[in-house]
Amino acid sequence: MADDVILTENEITETLKELPGWEAKDGWLRRKYKTPGWAHTMMLTNMIGYVAEAANHHPDLEIGYAQVIFKIQTHRVRAITESDAALAKKIHEAVTWLPSEESPLSGFPKKWIE
Numbered sequence: 658m659a660d661d662v663i664l665t666e667n668e669i670t671e672t673l674k675e676l677p678g679w680e681a682k683d684g685w686l687r688r689k690y691k692t693p694g695w696a697h698t699m700m701l702t703n704m705i706g707y708v709a710e711a712a713n714h715h716p717d718l719e720i721g722y723a724q725v726i727f728k729i730q731t732h733r734v735r736a737i738t739e740s741d742a743a744l745a746k747k748i749h750e751a752v753t754w755l756p757s758e759e760s761p762l763s764g765f766p767k768k769w770i771e
């Protein structure tokens with residue numbers, strides 16, 4: 658496993674350009690995801706858990722009826738590292754994915770996770 662590479666302020670700013678709706682606050686990358694309700698909140702939480710375990714890099718989560726607040730930093734160094742940016746990008750890709758117009762998949766018929 659590579660050593661923890663702590664991101665500079667400029668690198669964090671550049672990272673956030675690729676992460677719509679995210680912020681860097683108090684040494685954490687953070688994003689609030691709004692869900693259609695409790696069932697989607699639970700599915701989203703489990704998906705995050707699965708990806709985090711596969712990555713062996715874990716967020717802090719705050720779960721509400723129709724939202725999940727995702728916070729990530731590298732605990733070992735108490736700072737935002739390349740690992741945090743990589744996990745945030747993967748999670749954001751998975752959370753926001755819906756079928757394209759060209760896809761044979763119809764997609765969830767109502768409001769999805771934002």
Ligand SMILES: C[C@H](O)[C@H](O)[C@H]1CNC2=NC(N)=NC(=O)C2=N1
Nearest residue numbers: 713714715716730731732733734
């Ligand atoms: C032993 C295991 O690899 C470490 O505890 C991992 C697990 N997940 C982790 N997640 C995060 N966010 N930071 C860490 O330092 C970390 N360390």
